Amino acid sequence: MALAKSTKRQTRGVVTDRLASAFIAGFLALSLVNPGHILPAASAQARHTAIQTDWPVYGGQSADDRYSALHQIDRTNVHKLKVAWTFDTKEPGGLQTNPLIVGRVLFGFTPTQKVIALDAATGKNLWTFSTGTPGLQPTRGLSYRTDGTQSILFAGLLSNLYAINPATGKLISSFGDGGKIDLRKDLNEKDVTQSFAALTTPGLIYKDMIIVGFRAPETEPALHGDIRAYDVHTGKLRWIFHTIPLPGEPGYETWPKDAWKVTGSANNWAGMALDEKRGIVYVPTGSAVNDFYGFDRIGDDLYANTLLALDANTGQRLWHFQGVHHDIWDRDFPSPPSLVTVRSHGKQVDAIAQTTKQGYLFLFDRTTGKPLFPIEEKPFPASTAPGEKASPTQPVPSIPAPYARQLLTADVLTTRTPEAHAWAAEQFKTFISNGIFVPFSVDKQTVVFPGFDGGAEWGGSAVDIKTGVIYINANDIVWTGGLTENKPGGSLGANVYQSQCSICHGGDRKGNPPAFPSLIDEQKRLSDAQITEIIHNGKGRMPSFPNVEAARLTAVLEYLKTGDIAGSATPTPKSVNRNEIAGAKIYDKNCAICHGDDLLGAPSNYPGLLGVRLRLTDQQILANIHNGKGRMPSFQKLTDADTASLLHFLGDSASPMVESAVTSNNSSKKEVESALTPPGGLAKYRFTGYRKFLDPDGYPAVQPPWGTLNAIDLNTGKYLWKIPLGNYPELAAKGLANTGSENYGGPIVTAGGIVFIAATNFDHTIRAFDSRTGTLLWQGDLPYAGNATPATYMIDGRQYVVIATSNARNPKGPQGAAYVAFALP
Incomplete structure (x- = not known):
């Protein structure tokens, strides 16, 4: 191939x-x-x-x-x-x-x-x-x-x-x-x-x-x-x-x-x-x-x-x-x-x-x-942006002349x-x-x-x-x-929004209507279930985001309601209707009795599950679900669709960008890390959003x-x-x-x-x-x-x-x- x-x-x-x-x-x-x-x-x-x-x-x-x-x-x-x-x-x-x-x-x-x-x-x-x-x-x-x-x-x-x-x-x-x-x-x-x-x-x-x-x-x-x-x-x-x-x-x-x-x-x-x-x-x-x-x-x-x-x-x-x-x-x-x-x-x-x-x-x-x-x-x-290296040249045809204006x-x-x-x-x-x-x-x-x-x-x-x-x-x-800094320390919902949504809807959620609608007061117009469906399936020019699993999704829904940048990083906002989210319903029915509805568990008896997909592979998690482990029983009754929804809810993995970027045009690890915001894998800068003049x-x-x-x-x-x-x-x-x-x-x-x-x-x-x-x-x-x-x-x-x-x-x-x-x- x-x-x-x-x-x-x-x-x-x-x-x-x-x-x-x-x-x-x-x-x-x-x-x-x-x-x-x-x-x-x-x-x-x-x-x-x-x-x-x-x-x-x-x-x-x-x-x-x-x-x-x-x-x-x-x-x-x-x-x-x-x-x-x-x-x-x-x-x-x-x-x-x-x-x-x-x-x-x-x-x-x-x-x-x-x-x-x-x-x-x-x-x-x-x-x-x-x-x-x-x-x-x-x-x-x-x-x-x-x-x-x-x-x-x-x-x-x-x-x-x-x-x-x-x-x-x-x-x-x-x-x-x-x-x-x-x-x-x-x-x-x-x-x-x-x-x-x-x-x-x-x-x-x-x-x-x-x-x-x-x-x-x-x-x-x-x-x-x-x-x-x-x-x-x-x-x-x-x-x-x-x-x-x-x-x-x-x-x-x-x-x-x-x-x-x-x-x-x-x-x-x-x-x-x-x-x-x-x-x-x-x-x-x-x-x-x-x-x-x-x-x-x-x-x-x-x-x-x-x-x-x-x-x-x-x-x-x-x-x-x-x-x-x-x-x-x-x-x-x-x-x-x-x-x-x-x-x-x-x-x-x-x-x-x-x-x-x-x-x-x-x-x-x-x-x-x-x-x-x-x-x-x-x-x-x-480029003047730290960590970026623009190409010094670009190809330009001499004929025909451009069919659109290029200089304002x-x-x-x-x-x-x-x-x-x-x-x-x-x-x-x-x-x-x-x-x-x-x-x-x-x-x-x-x-x-x-x-x-x-x-x-x-x-x-x-x-x-x-x-x-x-x-x-x-x-x-x-x-x-333009670019702006991804500032650390915000709520999980704010961080997910800025990394996935702000490219179109802007860092201020105001968008650029009609192409990119404002998301301010969005939850007054749509229910949690409707917003969840759009995020997971896409709509119009908006792609779907199946990678935004339910734990982070609930945090985004909370952020859209409140605009709270400095809120809790724990993805369990109580104001979100978890009954509208498939993975949350499966978790609440089968897992919350031991690991808690906040995923924090009760160590050392019941481990916390926040960030579990950063610690274990999906195959390891699925093996534990299907076969059980320690005092945890097996859950063989769960279908493939159920476990997929549950994995969405439990979180995703960060991208290992640093080592890849270090090799780019002799960049040093220090230079690359200066372009990152903890946790590793998040770019230090993000696009401010599409703006029509x-x-x-x-x-x-x-x-x-x-x-x-x-x-x-x-x-x-x-x-x-x-x-x-x-x-x-x-x-x-x-x-x-x-x-x-x-x-x-x-x-x-x-x-x-x-x-x-x-x-x-x-x-x-x-x-x-x-x-x-x-x-x-x-x-x-x-x-x-x-x-x-x-x-x-x-x-x-x-x-x-x-x-x-x-x-x-x-x-x-x-x-x-x-x-x-x-x-x-």
Whole structure:
């Protein structure tokens, strides 16, 4: 399973292996299944040639070009589009799904992660699949596979990948464990029950394998972000690529010694692209944890923030490009790359384009990894945070120009009203604003422009395969961030909150609404049970935290009630309802009679259990539970679920960071320990939280445009056009229109000369633009925001455009979620 050894050709930039002597030739030979109902998947090139009428892959095709050869809807008639059907999920929450359309069936998700099959011509529900456990993670798509005899629909729900019969909505029990596999396994982890993984973006099908990444937390503990391929029939692991290299693997030297033992993520959450003809899968990865203070991972940190070209048959690395060295800004590659053919230096070159949060677009020869536009390693400032060592250089493309602004100056501040400008000017005086790749300082806010949500985001870009023009929607607003000291001596609840929650909700619990809600008075709105469910299962952009076991969870609940920083470190607050916590109920029923409800025991007769998981391994604890020890009886009646809940309640283990960090760039143990706060393993500094730079009225505190749609000719690197995307309806009503707005989701482009995109947060609109000029040709009203990527397909000679809508990113608006399809009359 280990990564095969390779030959490196250079230290930074693009690095290649000796390419295999021959790549997989020819396309998959797939035949029709269930004629008129489910169609086979084929190669992107073949589908385009045959005029593909469905949308069987996330993004349209495995090349992720978001291109459709359909042209019934074109520049001359797009203005006639009308709503063909609407499917109301009757659920609140986020809906970011780019649905699949295979034959006459649309496959999608609901906000609570039910899988649905709809008649794609009418919107009628055909079946619904539910695990029985509501999920609240983003679910952006599904995967479909057929070999002519069996069709399989793959759906990522919470930490599991399910194999579903697309005709019936029933599990295919021969896959994995009764129809599912746990994505937390196969990652060198000791206890996956305390880990989080979610397949927010679907895997790619190649031959008889499904290749997957996953979403992981932004803080410790986090799983390794390894890329894996599983057998589509059995669920068995076929290959694995370690994004945090093991000893002896290339890239290991870019981390501290044994970093793989204590560091996590470097994961692919954004999606992938596949060159089926060559048998190469292209995988963009995110940062390692912790995102903003990397004292324990000094070095370039390969293969975090890297575009990987892997042999899709074996997982062997062919070449790679790292877009950010030692990322301490959360500058993940945010979207799948796009395959395209361009003309470079007089020759046709099969290329790959990768967008970024910081507004850069990189273009490579997709076989060799050679940049098609120059990339220069430019110097950037050193870190002033004790224990941190920022990379001295970062890669910057000379062409194309960035599609988002990167420097906040006084003349860019908002002029929406005199009062807003005066407020912004005062705030600006307190910021560090020196452009991109400026390391965060302690107790000082540093400008991040474009913000943590880009630039580009997960919606991806669209490429017209006929012209080589790429269409990218981008956010263009300011966020800020900084570091502050993790001061010891606080209550357990305060310490857990600061280490796990403050990264989004802020050290003061005020958050940054609407993206990151305030948690002040949260327990007046939600019960302990509701908060516990959200913490353990996640919701929206918030990941789950199964590692926060119940003993610490009760302390967090107490802290959220009182805000008491200096409270007791003993995790047994009486005001928390222990009957709402599974592990606490099991403990109270079986263990408290001897060890006390406060876990303090009665030494020497009954030992205290506070911190027991720091003293004993889980295997030792489980052996004592099942077999008994001394005067303690056995508890064989407890199920595996019971003991897992009990372990959560009893506590977790600290991470051994110090020895790993000592080896980083000759750091001394004293230097590393100065970056730690007792008990060992807690970083001395933490991120102050994501902060949008919004004026007192809630609008971006910079001048428009606040969101854009960009058309770039990849043959030349030149812009064809750039326009604002989106409006704030209340501002437009006052005459301030065409401002652009935050946007999440992506475009598609068709042979009819149309770019379709919704994406905007506030105006509930889907738009059609002339792909040549950027002229707005049509716009349609939506019930909610179209924070997703559209799909287009044809049934019975009629072309449809469908978009998933919801309002999770605008909690002040009407709540709900629906799929809406448009067609010509």
